[in-house]
Amino acid sequence: MKLDNTVAAVVTGGASGLGAATARALAAKGVKVAIFDLQEEKGKAVAAEIGGVFCEVNVTDDASVDAGFAKARDAHGQERILVNCAGTGNAIKTASRSKQDGSIKHFPLDAFNWIVQINLVGTFRCIAKSAAGMLTLDPQDDGDRGAIVNTASVAAEDGQIGQAAYSASKGGVVGMTLPIARDLSGENIRVNTILPGIFNTPLLAAAPQNVKDALGASVPFPKRLGEPEEYAKLAMCMIENGYFNGEDVRLDGGIRMAPR
Secondary structure (H helix, E strand, O other): OOOOOOOEEEEEOOOOHHHHHHHHHHHHOOOEEEEEEOOHHHHHHHHHHHOOEEEEOOOOOHHHHHHHHHHHHHHHOOOOEEEEOOOOOOOOOOEEEOOOOOOEEEOOHHHHHHHHHHHHHHHHHHHHHHHHHHOOOOOOOOOOOEEEEEEOOOHHHHOOOOOHHHHHHHHHHHHHHHHHHHHHHOOOEEEEEEEEOOEOOHHHHOOOHHHHHHHHHOOOOOOOOEOHHHHHHHHHHHHHOOOOOOOEEEEOOOOOOOOO
């Protein structure tokens, strides 16, 4: 896919971390970028920095997503690129016994559903609505009509203790990548997914330095946390390389997560 100022993109979760790095990388190529996020202050700051537009969007809500796409398309035209970085996580055991009083509890189903709704259903909601819009575009000279990049996690393959909901949601993103790529192949729209390992994102920002150092040391090589710009480089490769389709790629320094 050729990237220039005739191309528009939407990046969900683009106010910080992996999404912000990807929004900056796209803008550096001249692409007009719309940021979908709930963090208004951060999102507007990134949008102002890259000459883009911020759309306050809740990916779990149909009307909110529709309004976001309408605002983005009004500003930049129909997007040819969608990068899904919006997501969250929690850590709750499936069932556990209290060390204090011996009481037993299980993973609250509303908490499980909340993670799935954001990470999995929210991702699919944005894909479906964006792909429908992409169908109105003519293909570029190389045949590409659109490119979609999703964000899963290494937890999709080696989830840790307490990550049942998170791993299920990210495993779902991996599982739907190939069928969606096949669904859209006849329309010249490519779909790929990145499975990041331990990255230096706002999720880890509040962790003590010794914790970050220990996490970095657990990576086979290089022994450090991944940087958002490294995620963005892979996302850009998936977007620009026209033969990249239907793939789920780990980006993790060779790590395989231990149970805890």
